[in-house]
Amino acid sequence: MDKNCIICRSNSYGFKVEHTTKLEMICLKCGTPYIKKFRGKQSINIKKELIPHIKNYWNDKKIYMGLATKSIRESHKGSDTGKKEFVEWLNKTGVLLEEL
Numbered sequence: 001m002d003k004n005c006i007i008c009r010s011n012s013y014g015f016k017v018e019h020t021t022k023l024e025m026i027c028l029k030c031g032t033p034y035i036k037k038f039r040g041k042q043s044i045n046i047k048k049e050l051i052p053h054i055k056n057y058w059n060d061k062k063i064y065m066g067l068a069t070k071s072i073r074e075s076h077k078g079s080d081t082g083k084k085e086f087v088e089w090l091n092k093t094g095v096l097l098e099e100l
């Protein structure tokens with residue numbers, strides 16, 4: 001991929017899932033999901049309002065967050081490791097999630 005992760009600055013992407021018009025992947029260091037549309041730019045694939053919380057969590061704990069999308073979770077076992085801990089932390093900050 002062509003960019004470093006905006007959360008942890010790594011450029012190691014994995015858990016890739018290819019669709020007809022787009023490619024989904026995850027940063028293997030912090031677990032942030034990305035999407036790249038064919039002939040388009042790579043972008044973070046998560047609700048914009050969560051990004052500051054993801055950054056805070058990463059800066060505080062430096063652990064993988066496992067924020068895999070459904071299609072990535074279904075094809076790559078372990079891609080959502082750490083998500084439970086992240087959601088618990090997030091809930092303590094007062095942010096309630098319906099669905100990540």
Ligand SMILES: [Zn+2]
Pocket residue numbers: 005006007008009010027028029030031032
């Ligand atoms: Zn990352």
